[in-house]
Amino acid sequence: MKAAILHAPLDLRYETVPVPAFSDGEILIRVRAALTCGTDQKAYLRGHPKIRIPGALGHEFSGEVAAAGRAVQNVRVGDRVACVHTAPCGECFFCGKRQPNLCETLTDRMAYGAYAEYIRIPEHVHRQNCLPLPPGLTHEAAALTEPLACCVYGMKQVNVREGETVLILGDGPVALMMVALARLRGAHSVAVAGRHKARLDVAAAAGAQRVFGEQSAASEILDFFRPRGPDVVLECVGNPDTWRLALSLVRPGGRILLFGGCPPGVEVPIDAGKIHYGHLAIYGTFHFTPVEVREALNLLESGSIPVYPLITARVPLSDIPRYFSADAPKDYLKVAFIP
Ligand SMILES: [Zn+2]
Ligand SMILES: [Zn+2]
Numbered sequence: 001m002k003a004a005i006l007h008a009p010l011d012l013r014y015e016t017v018p019v020p021a022f023s024d025g026e027i028l029i030r031v032r033a034a035l036t037c038g039t040d041q042k043a044y045l046r047g048h049p050k051i052r053i054p055g056a057l058g059h060e061f062s063g064e065v066a067a068a069g070r071a072v073q074n075v076r077v078g079d080r081v082a083c084v085h086t087a088p089c090g091e092c093f094f095c096g097k098r099q100p101n102l103c104e105t106l107t108d109r110m111a112y113g114a115y116a117e118y119i120r121i122p123e124h125v126h127r128q129n130c131l132p133l134p135p136g137l138t139h140e141a142a143a144l145t146e147p148l149a150c151c152v153y154g155m156k157q158v159n160v161r162e163g164e165t166v167l168i169l170g171d172g173p174v175a176l177m178m179v180a181l182a183r184l185r186g187a188h189s190v191a192v193a194g195r196h197k198a199r200l201d202v203a204a205a206a207g208a209q210r211v212f213g214e215q216s217a218a219s220e221i222l223d224f225f226r227p228r229g230p231d232v233v234l235e236c237v238g239n240p241d242t243w244r245l246a247l248s249l250v251r252p253g254g255r256i257l258l259f260g261g262c263p264p265g266v267e268v269p270i271d272a273g274k275i276h277y278g279h280l281a282i283y284g285t286f287h288f289t290p291v292e293v294r295e296a297l298n299l300l301e302s303g304s305i306p307v308y309p310l311i312t313a314r315v316p317l318s319d320i321p322r323y324f325s326a327d328a329p330k331d332y333l334k335v336a337f338i339p
Pocket of ligand 1: 038039059060146147
């Protein structure tokens, strides 16, 4: 089969490799669409502790069951499925604490390698997180299930409520999905601050009442959320400066979701008094559970998430090295690779 194999950081090759072997409990999915994601970009640039090299990249995908081991009963060959790359074990400390998003073996037994014609899905993953594709939903849309599940889970942590005001920092795919989720929860005023004009236009089309570009001063943002600042700030960048900006803009008594992760080891100096006397609630968030996988797929089926503004290009998988190279087209949100 053809696949995009990462041989070393900055060395991604589209080449012929064997179709993955699968055991009695596993299945093989014929990938019909796989999306770009920041995680794969980071793995390409500097490697990733959980992603095998050499190995195929890609973890946001959808396709059809091409083959199933003898012991498999929950899916059949030919089923169109939405699938994510992980599932919890159900037995470890965190699964016991009902925090399966932190499952100790979550990333040890992943279905990684969706930038390929076929991907092998471990038994515990397809049993929990391989769902029939609703009729009418495209494979590209279904491939958004994984990143959307992350957003749904993060949104539950910070729990935006009806009538609240929300500031979203960042204009990438996550930020734009958060706009739609905040609006669905009945947020009263949603504003997005970002750096890319085209993406901010998408944010406005997705329901943001106001967008702030690179030239906007913090005072302009605060003026929009007068008199006190936004009830909730969603940080969707992953940068120490933006984390601090979130803290400086949220109103006293407000809540912050730190969705964007900073690189390992980064420390962020913060105003302790602002958190303590300002009674701020700050939430981290990681991944999702099988519950959010279902919720995300339902949201996509309902049409309440603007899919095609997020997927800005649809190209053959053979184009992949170009999209990961230094001369990749600028300003795309997500690209769908079609193997
Ligand atoms: Zn992703
Ligand atoms: Zn576990």
